[in-house]
Amino acid sequence: MAEEIKTLIKKLAPLLDEDSDVFRELTTFFSKSAKIDMHHGDLVKFLKDNRTYQVIRVNGKSYKDCVYELIDNYPEMMDSNGMLRYYKAPAGNIKWEEVEAAEIAMGNELTMNAYGWEPDAWTIFESDESEHSLVAIVALDSLL
Template sequence: MSTEPIESLIKKLSPLMEEESEIFRELAVFFGRASKIQTDRSELSKFLGRKRLYQVLRFTGKSFKDCVYQLVDDHPESMEALGMLRYYTSPKKKIDWEQIEHAEIALGKELTTNAYGWMPDAWTAFEGESDEEGNPHELVAILAFDYGD
């Protein structure tokens, strides 16, 4: 595993990407050290391929599964993506892994009815900053699309 700072690696792989851009910031979060599941940095080079357009989608809901359904129902274009990286942020300091599993299963069931071939297709999770109930569950999806010739 590379010990190079993720921001430097993003700049090396995509030198024209603006450091102030939303996609740059979200990639730095996704591959950052605070995630509860170690992310594979080799996925970054697959994601930042040539001739790509990027989109960041954010969802909040009563559950992670609710966020996944918003992604599928409100953004059918996401099924056309070349790659998708997504992360879940818990509404409190302790992550409910079972809820994330239910969300990923729901996403998988939705995808069986649609042709997709995301490369990469990866997810991770972050703990929230509060122990209070009532904060929304969050899902951030980072998508890469082919913009052609």
């Protein structure tokens, strides 16, 4: 699976360096350890021509805190063309109702631009860490 994703990334974005943060986070997002399997079609939609990519990492006391941290500290990301994001759950059971509340908060805070995101997808991973975190991979208009 990991090799399949790497091959697809290289095919869709041949200029994206395999050692880059974006490449690594994309392979993480689509990995087998994700608690929600992601469709490869989201990767195809995400890696379109004339886009640049950025990775943003935030931490918080809850998933919802992470969402507000992203929105408050990186408002320019809300104008992105697409976002793939994943939460890291503290060790133990994932509290799905808290993840759902965070995603509702994300939707409530975003402008209508977000509804044009292509794609807008999320997943979650269990972590050994004690803090909640969110990693957002965003696609922006290319400056070229």
